[in-house]
Amino acid sequence: MEFAVCPASGVRDWRPLRGAARYPLHLRVTLVADGCQMDAVTEDLSASGVLFRLNEPLREGQNIEFLLEVPAGALGFSVTAAVHCSGRIVRSYWKNGQPYGAAVIDDYRFQ
Numbered sequence: 001m002e003f004a005v006c007p008a009s010g011v012r013d014w015r016p017l018r019g020a021a022r023y024p025l026h027l028r029v030t031l032v033a034d035g036c037q038m039d040a041v042t043e044d045l046s047a048s049g050v051l052f053r054l055n056e057p058l059r060e061g062q063n064i065e066f067l068l069e070v071p072a073g074a075l076g077f078s079v080t081a082a083v084h085c086s087g088r089i090v091r092s093y094w095k096n097g098q099p100y101g102a103a104v105i106d107d108y109r110f111q
Helices: none
Strands: 003-007 014-018 028-033 036-045 049-054 063-070 081-095 098-110
Touching: 028 049, 036 063, 049 081
Parallel strands: none
Antiparallel strands: 003 014, 028 036, 028 063, 036 049, 049 098, 063 081, 081 098
């Protein structure tokens, strides 16, 4: 689940609350989708998902693989960590003429 919705006590407005903390990390990655490679940049990252700024749009439901290299000092790592991730696009949209894709991370392995 990407987020949960919880009502504030005595308030009619329902607000989405994220299930995992997001970190604004801008990392270059190479995505593989349908056997094709493409460059992307992460906008933010959590334990369960990632938001990509893309050069071309991806479709919702599309399976992807990517390798993240998290530099030493980021997220509390003392050394650079390489993480191979697989997942799927759960949201795709355009913002200011730029395609974005939000993905859930289904599986990951530290390299």
